[in-house]
Amino acid sequence: MKRRDFLKITPAAAMGLMIGGLPIRTLAGNPLLNLLGKAASTNGRVLVLIQLTGGNDGLNTVIPLDQYSALSAARANILIPEGSVLKLADTINTGLHPAMTGIRDMYNNGFVNIVQGVSYPNQSFSHFRATDIWLTASDSTQYLNDGWLGRYLSDEYANYPVGYPSTAMPDPLAIEIGSAVSTSLQGPNVSMGMAITNVSSFYNLIDNTVTPAPATQAGHELTFIRYIAQQTQQYTGVIQTAAGKANNLSTKYPSKNSLADQLKIVARLIAGGLQTPIYIVSMGSFDTHTNQVDTTDHTIGNHANLLGELSDAVSAFFDDLKLLSVDDRVAAMTFSEFGRRIISNGGSGTDHGTAEPVMVFGKGVIPGFNGSNPVIPVGATVNDNLQMQNDYRSVYAAVLADWFQVSSTVMSDVLLKNYPVLPIFKKDPIVTTNGNNDALSQNYPNPFSKTTTINFGSVGGNVTILLFDVSGRLLKTITKQDYPLGTYQISFDRQELPAGNYFYRLINGNTIATKKMVIIN
Numbered sequence: 001m002k003r004r005d006f007l008k009i010t011p012a013a014a015m016g017l018m019i020g021g022l023p024i025r026t027l028a029g030n031p032l033l034n035l036l037g038k039a040a041s042t043n044g045r046v047l048v049l050i051q052l053t054g055g056n057d058g059l060n061t062v063i064p065l066d067q068y069s070a071l072s073a074a075r076a077n078i079l080i081p082e083g084s085v086l087k088l089a090d091t092i093n094t095g096l097h098p099a100m101t102g103i104r105d106m107y108n109n110g111f112v113n114i115v116q117g118v119s120y121p122n123q124s125f126s127h128f129r130a131t132d133i134w135l136t137a138s139d140s141t142q143y144l145n146d147g148w149l150g151r152y153l154s155d156e157y158a159n160y161p162v163g164y165p166s167t168a169m170p171d172p173l174a175i176e177i178g179s180a181v182s183t184s185l186q187g188p189n190v191s192m193g194m195a196i197t198n199v200s201s202f203y204n205l206i207d208n209t210v211t212p213a214p215a216t217q218a219g220h221e222l223t224f225i226r227y228i229a230q231q232t233q234q235y236t237g238v239i240q241t242a243a244g245k246a247n248n249l250s251t252k253y254p255s256k257n258s259l260a261d262q263l264k265i266v267a268r269l270i271a272g273g274l275q276t277p278i279y280i281v282s283m284g285s286f287d288t289h290t291n292q293v294d295t296t297d298h299t300i301g302n303h304a305n306l307l308g309e310l311s312d313a314v315s316a317f318f319d320d321l322k323l324l325s326v327d328d329r330v331a332a333m334t335f336s337e338f339g340r341r342i343i344s345n346g347g348s349g350t351d352h353g354t355a356e357p358v359m360v361f362g363k364g365v366i367p368g369f370n371g372s373n374p375v376i377p378v379g380a381t382v383n384d385n386l387q388m389q390n391d392y393r394s395v396y397a398a399v400l401a402d403w404f405q406v407s408s409t410v411m412s413d414v415l416l417k418n419y420p421v422l423p424i425f426k427k428d429p430i431v432t433t434n435g436n437n438d439a440l441s442q443n444y445p446n447p448f449s450k451t452t453t454i455n456f457g458s459v460g461g462n463v464t465i466l467l468f469d470v471s472g473r474l475l476k477t478i479t480k481q482d483y484p485l486g487t488y489q490i491s492f493d494r495q496e497l498p499a500g501n502y503f504y505r506l507i508n509g510n511t512i513a514t515k516k517m518v519i520i521n
Contacts, residue, residue: 010032012017013317025431026214030263032281034348037388040218043507044329044507044512045277045329045330045331045364045404045405046270046276046277046279046329046330046331047050047277047278047279047330047331047332047333047337047399047404048263048266048279048280048281048331048332048333049074049184049278049279049280049281049311049332049333050259050281050282050283050314050332050333050334050335051182051281051282051283051284051334051335051336052156052282052284052286052306052310052334052335052336053131053283053284053285053286053287053336053337054127054284054285054286054287054288054336055127055130055286055287055336055337055338055339055340055352055353055356056286056334056339056340056356057286057288057292057303057339057340057350058184058339058340058355058356058357058386059071059075059096059098059339059340059342059374059386060078060079060080060292060303061096061100061246061307061357062094062096062114062116062357062359063080063085063094063095063096063097063375064093064094064373064374065082065085065092065093065094065095065378066373066375067081067374067375068096068412070376070377070378070380071376072389073378073379074342074343074349074376074381075342075343075344076344077246077293077344077348078292078293078297078298078344078348078349078350079094079298079344079348080098081096081298081299081300082297083330084098084299085097085098086098086100086101086104088104088107089107089108090367090368091369092111093187093373094369094373096241097303097304097307098299098304099299099304099305099307099308099311099392100307100308100310100311101311102311102312102314102315102316102432103310103311103314103315103359103361104311105315106170106314106315106318106361107367108176108306109327110367110372111318111361111362111363111365111367112360112361112365112367113359113360113365113366113368113369113370113424114357114358114359114360114368114369114370115357115358115359115360115369115386115395115422115424116355116357116369116370116371116372116373116374116389116390117141117356117357117371117374117386117388117389117390117391118140118309118355118356118357118358118388118389118392119338119339119354119355119356119386119388119391119392120133120140120388120392120393121140121388122139122141123140123141123142123354123355123385123388124140124338125337125338125353126288127239127337127353129339130337131337132183133337134337134392135147135148135182135183135184135333136148136183136184136185137392137393137414137415137416138416139250145183145240147183147184148184148393148396148414148415151348158267166200169243170238170275170276171235171238171274171275171276172238172239172276172280173276173277173278174237174264174276174277174279174280175269175276175278175279175280176279176280177265177266177279177280177281181339182280184188184280185463186283190313191202207325220274222353238274238351239269239274241273242268242269242270242272242273243268243269243272243476244272245271245272245273245510246267246268246269246271246272246324247268248267248268248324248512249323249324250314250316250317250319250320250323250478251319252315252316252319252320252368253313253316253317253320254309254312254313254316256311257308257312258283258309259281259282259283259310259313259314260309260313260316260317262282262343263281263313263314263316263317263320264317264320266279266317266330267317267320267321267324270321270330270411271321271324271325271326271510272510273509275511277383277404278512282449283306283309283313284306286303286336287305288302288303288340288349288350289345289347289350289351290345290347290348290349291307291348292344292348292349292350293348295348304449309515310334314332314361317332318330318332318362324364326361327362327363327479328364329364330362331359331360331361331362331364331365331399331403331425332360332361333359333360333361333395333399334358334359334360335358335392335395335476336356338352338354338356339353339354339355339386339396340352340353340417341382341384341385342376342377342386342466343352343380343381343382343384345382351382353385353386354383354388355374355386355387355388355389356385356386358392358395358427360395362507364403364425364426364427365424365426366423366424366425370390370422370423371389371390372389374386374387374389375387378499390422391419393415393420394421394422395424396414396415396419397411397415397419397420397422398421398423398424398425399419399424399425400414400415401421402424402425402426402427403419403425405472415502426477435508439456439457439458439459439508439511439513440454440455440456440457440465440504440506440513440514440515441454441455441456441515443492443504443515443517444517446517446518447517447518447520448492448494448517448518448519448520449520449521450493450494451491451492451493451494452491452492452494452517453489453490453491453492454489454490454491454492454504455480455487455488455489456487456488456489456490456506457485457486457487457488457509458483458485458486458487458488458508459485459509459511460483460484460485460509461482461483461508461509462480462481462482462483462508463479463481463482463483463488463506463507463508464477464479464480464506464507464508465477465479465480465490465504465505465506465507466478466479466504466505466507467502467503467504468501468502468503468504468505469500469502469503470500470501470502475497475502478490478504483508492504494519497519498519499519499520499521500518500519501513501516501517502516502517502518502519503516503517504517
């Protein structure tokens with residue numbers, strides 16, 4: 001094959017990288033993701049989606065202790081002994097699986113919100129179809145080709161990919177680790193990235209090297225292909241830069257844990273200054289039809305191993321984010337295509353069911369529960385399922401409205417209709433991160449009636465200063481240009497702005513700082 005022919009026929013699907021031996025897909029053409037990219041660049045917020053593939057047994061994950069008697073009758077051959085359930089600080093009615101000590105500690109420290117009974121009307125019990133519903137935010141009878149994070153049409157960014165990456169958004173708009181590009185990130189008419197794939201490992205990427213090929217004619221061609229793939233992917237440079245700026249600091253990451261390996265990469269890229277607002281990671285399989293537990297000890301077995309890996313990985317990830325001083329602006333949430341039945345089966349397992357708990361993690365969550373413990377009917381049969389309390393799209397609505405702070409119009413466009421916004425996230429009009437606040441001085445005079453002076457420092461590179469109202473709505477860009485290392489001052493004229501309270505935010509690499517200004521008549 002000729003080299004130019006290889007470049008011509010390589011599929012234009014999604015740019016792929018290998019970091020730490022894991023495949024990474026970077027997605028950049030999705031209109032909604034462009035919007036969320038803008039949101040991330042202004043408020044710095046990042047969402048990490050953790051997909052639990054296979055259908056997680058919620059009743060043995062978040063255990064309704066006030067329903068324990070009915071549970072004992074329904075699933076005696078898999079139920080966690082009551083005395084082994086992990087207790088939570090603010091409730092005696094609900095506990096966690098004994099393998100989830102890390103998430104228990106996070107909950108007790110106020111960093112977990114658990115949404116009970118999450119599902120949708122007319123639940124599908126097919127893995128493929130149920131996953132498709134969650135990824136597209138569709139009704140059970142509705143078939144969509146685009147995802148909930150890819151709903152916007154080309155009129156928002158009609159010229160993509162022309163002009164991307166750009167000065168305003170130089171980084172990938174979404175990164176999915178460990179799987180192919182999921183439907184949730186698919187836009188209806190937009191190519192998702194470059195056509196050449198594979199940087200063989202994380203260290204190859206940051207060292208600008210490639211895995212050696214055999215010393216044959218075909219091997220030489222393969223080496224060339226690998227170099228071309230590495231050099232022509234449009235986001236390789238920014239990922240190299242981000243990876244080179246940060247290293248994982250937490251010592252809590254477990255070994256031989258695929259989810260932890262993925263989250264280590266996410267933490268490193270966030271701390272390295274990548275503005276990417278969406279990351280997707282996954283683990284499985286939670287399809288525990290048989291041997292869900294050890295028959296002699298229900299606290300161990302396949303499900304315990306999975307929940308232990310989840311808990312250890314998530315708690316280490318947020319410990320790392322804290323040490324890296326970026327934990328203020330990162331939230332993570334779990335989802336699975338469905339829950340499991342109330343009653344267990346004869347194989348010490350559970351079959352496909354309906355509602356499940358969704359766990360949301362981070363300093364920005366309102367700690368506690370949304371919803372109540374599921375009610376377990378006395379004498380439950382194989383046909384009984386948990387009742388839905390919260391539509392899964394209300395979880396998405398909270399992510400859009402209260403985490404990414406998009407408008408209600410945008411939210412309804414993404415989700416195709418209006419859904420209640422669950423109280424999952426704290427409502428802060430402006431997110432002040434743990435960036436270097438010394439880089440941004442208080443404007444003087446403050447309050448002011450006409451003009452004021454803003455002093456700031458730059459570590460080099462692009463400096464953006466944005467002005468917001470108290471609701472978090474972006475009003476204007478005060479400055480956006482490259483400033484060499486040093487200190488600077490600029491004059492700001494209120495012009496047509498009415499009297500009131502405002503916030504101005506500096507973004508310079510990994511430094512994000514916010515101050516309040518007051519305009520008077």
